[in-house]
Amino acid sequence: MSSPTTLFRNASVFTGEASVPMREAFAVRDGLIVAAGDLDAVRLAAGEGAEEIDLGGALVTPGVTEGHSHMLMLGEALSKVQLRDAKSVSEVQERLAARRAAEPDAPRVLGVSWMFDIFGPGEHPTAAMLDAAVADVPVILDANDLHSAWVNTAALEAMGITRDTPDPVGGEIVRDENGDATGFLLETAAVKYGWGYLDSVATDADRDGFLQAAFDAYLETGVTAATEMSFGDAELGAYRRLLDRDGRLPFPVNAHWLLTASGDLETDLAEVAKVARIRDEVSAAYGDRWLRIAGVKFILDGVIDACTATMRAPYKNGAMPGPIWEREFALPVAVAADAAGLELALHAIGDEASTIALDMVQECIRVNGPRADRRARVEHLEYVADDTIARMAALGVTASMQPVHCDPAVLDNWQAVLGDERAVNGFPWHKFRESGVALALGTDAPTGPHEAPNNLFIALTAKSALDRARAPYNPERVFSPEQALEAFTLGPAWATGRDSEFGRIASGYRATFVVWDANPITDDPATLLDKSAALTVVDGAEAFRLQR
Structure with a gap:
């Protein structure tokens, strides 16, 4: 048995293709798009008894x-110490020390998105820098590009990295003149030892x-x-x-x-x-x-x-x-x-x-x-x-x-x-x-x-x-x-x-779309900044709605 049809009107509907003109309405039934076009045509396709929702002129596009x-890495990163806007090594140290103080029972301190520009000319990440902030538990910080990791001495020990640990294919455990790991893991070394360790304890x-x-x-x-x-x-x-x-x-x-x-x-x-x-x-x-x-x-x-x-x-x-x-x-x-x-x-x-x-x-x-x-x-x-x-x-x-x-x-x-x-x-x-x-x-x-x-x-x-x-x-x-x-x-x-x-708002496609809280087609793109969606729909069902 079909579910009721919902008709969305008074909208600027981008169908998914740059060359296709904007539509003003579309209809959804049983999780699928029934029609998209001018209001009269969509009403005809929707049939009698369709519920009509006025979107107030908002921009609607296929879902992103x-x-x-x-x-999984994104979900985990959301709870890590955020470092993308840290401007110096000392600021990184301050944030790590604050997290350790706030969570004294945590078995490790994790951070994400540190930038290379926080280091001076010729300077590289070292375990000693992190030990100065947190030394008693492993500290593992993913670079902004996720292609290297900066770790403290406790983390090197937890990962089992010694002088004899080999570099993996395509990666490097950066070492000092004595052959000791410095706390900087590049490419597949970060994956194998840094991520591998975290995977083993998750x-x-x-x-x-x-x-x-x-x-x-x-x-x-x-x-x-x-x-x-x-x-x-x-x-x-x-x-x-x-x-x-x-x-x-x-x-x-x-x-x-x-x-x-x-x-x-x-x-x-x-x-x-x-x-x-x-x-x-x-x-x-x-x-x-x-x-x-x-x-x-x-x-x-x-x-x-x-x-x-x-x-x-x-x-x-x-x-x-x-x-x-x-x-x-x-x-x-x-x-x-x-x-x-x-x-x-x-x-x-x-x-x-x-x-x-x-x-x-x-x-x-x-x-x-x-x-x-x-x-x-x-x-x-x-x-x-x-x-x-x-x-x-x-x-x-x-x-x-x-x-x-x-x-x-x-x-x-x-x-x-x-x-x-x-x-x-x-x-x-x-x-x-x-x-x-x-x-x-x-x-x-x-x-x-x-x-x-x-x-x-x-x-x-x-x-x-x-x-x-x-x-x-x-x-x-x-x-x-x-x-x-x-x-x-x-x-x-x-x-x-x-x-x-x-990827399209067109007949027969899954009714998966987003109602934007800003309209970059008609308004200054700056209106997009730091906005959420107004409404996110997956297969005809509301998945997120902005609470105003």
């Missing part, structure tokens, strides 16, 4: 599909709480689907428990299983086979409506801030690091994943890393043949060469980018370590648009703030959502409101092959 997220109840917190935080800002980019065994367990309990998730999640470079091809290929098997098991057990393991993720390089992103030319300090995944392993593992129907998500921040990423896609096409539904994507693309953009257009590869990563307030060190014309030519959104490359925008939370309205503000202005006094970074790159909204909604849905379900 978060293009790149780390759900309970299922902890992980379930982290996941729920992430869903709640996203729904509050209009996100109604997410692309999970660090999926693994722990994440799978948390999602399965939620599905077993509720039979659904708060919104759909498309997951990419994180592959770790082992330096052994057979080990890497076995991991791909494992992911394909788990994908099929999850689909058989739960269907694909709520959780879909869409593919795998390769982290090909590090980050520019730590001078670990793989570049074609050296950094200002002369560093020229190689990739985390060498081509001899990356190409055959990518081909195996592609042959298994697993989509490729390729973290590539430096221009040489994105070259490797496209070599991987091209090898998949050469070996496995062209495929219309292939959804290969490159993540971040902070500094990318023009020839790579042209190649992406030719190969049909999506650019998955995050406006929050070029908030001018977080770019000082990024620009300083490049030190040449590259410092002012990053994040070239306009070149991707001009070349016809599909764009999927997101936040990479918790490496960036998760709030969709602030992320949209940066996309529209190139200004800072963190420090309003900052000048914009390359404002010629900005999106029009319609372009940005498409890249926040339909773009990420297309990138994960879900564009026939959501």
Whole structure:
């Protein structure tokens, strides 16, 4: 039996496509969009007896599909000591000491989002700096980019790191002249030892709480689907428990299983086979409506801030690091994943890393043949060469980018370590648009703030959502409101092959939409700052409503 039809009117309805004119009304029945268009036509489609809701002229769009997220890490980060706006080492120390005093029984102190610019020239994070604030329990602080960790002596001991502990493939335990760990873990060393330790002490109840917190935080800002980019065994367990309990998730999640470079091809290929098997098991057990393991993720390089992103030319300090995944392993593992129907998500921040990423896609096409539904994507693309953009257009590869990563307030060190014309030519959104490359925008939370309205503000202005006094970074790159909204909604849905379900307000689509508390199409984009959604709806059901 059908449920009553609800007609939403007196609205500015963005359908999901920048080229489609705005509508004034739409109707919902049984969790699906019945029609969208002018009021008389929608009333006719809705039929007699439909409940009508006046939205007061508000902007309505498809729900935001978060293009790149780390759900459990976001949920956990929300309770950590926040350090993104800390201006000095002493300020970090003060916040850690305050947390320790406030929670004297806590077994450890965790922080997130410290910035590299708090250190002086030639200075690096050390355990001694943290020991001065908290020495009796482990302290583990994730960098803003989540590619390195700063830890105290107690944490090094808890992780079991000694002089004899080897560096993992693609990572480094930074050491002093005596061979002792300094308290700074780079790339896969942070993952293996820092995250590995935290995973070992977390309970299922902890992980379930982290996941729920992430869903709640996203729904509050209009996100109604997410692309999970660090999926693994722990994440799978948390999602399965939620599905077993509720039979659904708060919104759909498309997951990419994180592959770790082992330096052994057979080990890497076995991991791909494992992911394909788990994908099929999850689909058989739960269907694909709520959780879909869409593919795998390769982290090909590090980050520019730590001078670990793989570049074609050296950094200002002369560093020229190689990739985390060498081509001899990356190409055959990518081909195996592609042959298994697993989509490729390729973290590539430096221009040489994105070259490797496209070599991987091209090898998949050469070996496995062209495929219309292939959804290969490159993540971040902070500094990318023009020839790579042209190649992406030719190969049909999506650019998955995050406006929050070029908030001018977080770019000082990024620009300083490049030190040449590259410092002012990053994040070239306009070149991707001009070349016809599909764009999927997101936040990479918790490496960036998760709030969709602030992320949209940066996309529209190139200004800072963190420090309003900052000048914009390359404002010629900005999106029009319609372009940005498409890249926040339909773009990420297309990138994960879900564009026939959501990402549009059109007949037959899931009734998943957001009523915004500001209208960037008609008003100053600054009205978006620090706003939540007014109303978030998933499959026709209210998931969040702003309480005024």
